Amino acid sequence: MMIFKGMFVAAAGPAPNYDMQRILSTRSPVEAAKMNSLVSVVLNPTRYFMAAGLAVLALTNFDSLYKSSITSPDFEAILPEVLAHYVPIGLLGLLMAGFIAAFMSNFAATVNAAPAYIVNDIYKRYINKNAEPKVYVRMSYIASVAVVIVGITFGFFVESINQIALWIVASLWGGYTAANVLKWYWWRFNGYGYFWGMVSGIATSLILLLLDKLNLIPFLNNWPLPANPSMNSFPLIFLISIIGCFVAALLTKPESDEVLMKFYHNVRPWGFWKPVYQKVVKADPQFIANKNFKRDMFNILVGITWQISLMATPVFLVIREYTSLIISIAILVVTSVILKFNWWNKLEATYGEKRSELKIPVAEGETTLAIEK
16 A cells, blocks of 8 residues: 555655755756755665664663553654653754754745645635735735644644654545646646545545544454554545546646647656647647656666665664665665666756747637747
């Protein structure tokens, strides 16, 4: 289930939070790809050195850390207990500063992203279309404060951080994944399909959470994963979200040819784009579709192995599994060489070329849109 979920979440592209903000801050697809790969190099080894060290401290001092039953430990107490009793004062201050910085980066990205959705996609589009820019800025302030207040309010009612994290990762992402995958790979998908796919999936996750609290759906606690209702509900949420996406998209008008052709000409996505591709080729005979599917899929498989070795290497070093450490380093070196020659060196040729102009016929006449890198 985690592999299945992970494949679809990855296919959906960068999440609309700090990941997307980093992507959009780059100047080109080449810079975005290099930035995203370097993030893994910078974050993963240091992150898992720390995580492995804290885990070893917790495991070796298990008896002193857990005063309750050994079969039902309080997992949320592991980190604060280890930090309080087994980390030196100077290092403790450095770790706490890092944890607070990590929290603030996630918090700030979410608070920055939410007002954009509320103001641009709801207020500006449906409530006040022709307001002064100052009005939209003022509304973004109000939306930011409202998001923070709602988030803090929910925090008072959350009994377990672990439970809410499981629900977000396993259940809520079921409602998020389908709409974000289809937006890249199906030409007929539109804003209505995205909206109702998200709403149906998220609503289903909330309803199932409530029913589970009331013990009205006991099967979610037993099958297929015992005592994990969040993960068990993922397939159902995912299915309902897909149905919402398709029904809403097919019952409403598709996006205009101008929007679809401009997007396809610029992004060149994989998937079901044949009607749009035919129109683009007619308007721009020099256009060449993306033919790198096999190479990109191979690089993705190599990249997954590379990322796992980045995480596994520091863990093996901390727990002193030296044979596994050598194997992990060897895999890291081999995959790095493959990615260097089969991905890194070909980024500029694949995404950095100058695009031709696209002439798109529209109802009023003919409009020329220069699609540049």
